[in-house]
Amino acid sequence: MIRALIFDFDGLIFDTETIDFETWGAIYASHGQVLDHAQWIVGVGTRGAFDAAVELSQRLGGQPSAEELRELFVGRYRTASLAAPLRPGVVALLQQGRDMGLPMVIASSSDRGWVDGWLAHHEISHFFQGFRGREDVAHVKPAPDLYLSASAMLGVPPAECLVFEDSPNGMRAAAAAGMRCVAVPIPVNAGVALPPVALRLGTLADMPLAEILARVDPAEAPAIIGQK
Missing domain, CATH: 3.40.50.1000 (HAD superfamily/HAD-like)
Incomplete structure (x- = not known):
């Protein structure tokens, strides 16, 4: 029972998860990269399994930094979330x-x-x-x-x-x-x-x-x- x-x-x-994926996807695309869905989903529902900011920064040789990418993400994510x-x-x-x-x-x-x-x-x-x-x-x-x-x-x-x-x-x-x-x-x-x-x-x-x-x-x- x-x-x-x-x-x-x-x-x-x-x-929030779809907003997260789409927001990071757009940021990756703006830097000529593709966010791998299979890689991203490993981190869904948990903590620390995948860091989209670190991954993208590493692909780009450290510029922009992961911290700068997170700042960009937060603003876009917040705007999209408030409307959802x-x-x-x-x-x-x-x-x-x-x-x-x-x-x-x-x-x-x-x-x-x-x-x-x-x-x-x-x-x-x-x-x-x-x-x-x-x-x-x-x-x-x-x-x-x-x-x-x-x-x-x-x-x-x-x-x-x-x-x-x-x-x-x-x-x-x-x-x-x-x-x-x-x-x-x-x-x-x-x-x-x-x-x-x-x-x-x-x-x-x-x-x-x-x-x-x-x-x-x-x-x-x-x-x-x-x-x-």
């Missing part, structure tokens, strides 16, 4: 979770200030009963620490928590924590191979929460459900 919902943030609720909406179905699903009395928390490899700022900007902070971020654990995703910490905070066993994730690293973290996972990949990663999950959706608008819960509950459906 599912008794709690745990959500990733970047990419799942608010698609939440992903489809997010608010409706959160409302359904609240109406069903399910506690909901966020577990993100980002820091609390980053996530809190965007939750406030989109006026959805009130849906969540807690947060676990990189400052709360020794290891971020794909390690299970964030999800186990969220489970402990809620007082709900991992097997009774349902995770919603967009990145392969996050899905691996959920599996390592012993939690079932609903995969909702961002469009820019639609063709990427994913780890085994309980259910895959195109967006959170694809089906109501009650149906999602019925499909991931082992008493109601197989452990691995086919692609939707």
Whole structure:
């Protein structure tokens, strides 16, 4: 039985990941370079696995520096992010979770200030009963620490928590924590191979929460459900 919902943030609720990829892609192109998607995705949902600024600076012989490239990125990224909406179905699903009395928390490899700022900007902070971020654990995703910490905070066993994730690293973290996972990949990663999950959706608008819960509950459906 599912008794709690745990959500990733970047990419799942608010698609910062696509904005990140497209912004860096434009910066790479302006310097005559191509950002390799396969290389970039290694860093999605975790920290320190790939640094687009360092990679580009190294390709260009150190000029401009990684710090200068990051400054360029931040301005463009911020402008694009402020204009971007939440992903489809997010608010409706959160409302359904609240109406069903399910506690909901966020577990993100980002820091609390980053996530809190965007939750406030989109006026959805009130849906969540807690947060676990990189400052709360020794290891971020794909390690299970964030999800186990969220489970402990809620007082709900991992097997009774349902995770919603967009990145392969996050899905691996959920599996390592012993939690079932609903995969909702961002469009820019639609063709990427994913780890085994309980259910895959195109967006959170694809089906109501009650149906999602019925499909991931082992008493109601197989452990691995086919692609939707």
